[in-house]
Amino acid sequence: MTTWTSEELDKIGAAEELQLASLRKDDTLRPYVTMWVVRTGDDLYVRSAHGPDNPWYRNATAAGAGRVRAGGVERDVTFADAAPDVHAGVDEAYHAKYDRYGPAIVGTVVGAEAIPVTIRLLPR
Template identity: 55%
Template sequence: MTDWNGADLEKIAAAEELDLASERSDGTLRDPVTMWVVRSGDQLFVRSVKGTDGPWYQGTRSRHQGRVEAGGVRSDVTFHETDPGDYPGVDAAYRKKYGRYTRIVEHVLTDRARASTLRLEPR
């Protein structure tokens, strides 16, 4: 596992949204998708409201890498599936950061969304 440097971790975690562009099989980047990002411990996570059937999630499956941008940080990353044991911490992070969006935040706390939880690691 590759760790984030402290400054980048803080900046990305504090950002309201993150832009994620996954790599196609030929190495080019797809158009970025804007989404929520949370920090649990010293790791960053994203989820698809549409679960593993979500188009952007499916895009991460071809090469398991891409680029993210948030909080003034741009980083090439790898996408890693998350162990279900990490879901409670990620759920808590979503509730804490985005809880003010009461109707919307529940959509990233479903079993379907949890199954698409990806950990972002810098490359």
């Protein structure tokens, strides 16, 4: 499996937003969707702000792969489940990075309801 470089982790982790495109069945990319991204350790995570019915989330989990771009980095990725023990750290990372937007907005990507819609981004 490919891993993120330190430079990629730094650039994507520091980026305000990430663009994510999932693969269609014919291996073409869907349009990019802009979202928040956080780094915890050597991993990158995104969450669906509107739960599992958000179209980008449904497409990403169905496809299992796509492409992301942020901070001047563009990489093909696999969309993976997050390990059960990472969610407190992911919540903390979202709060640290995005709390300035207020609890109504940040609240959509933290807490118990955000756990099942957490995607770990793995380079491929």
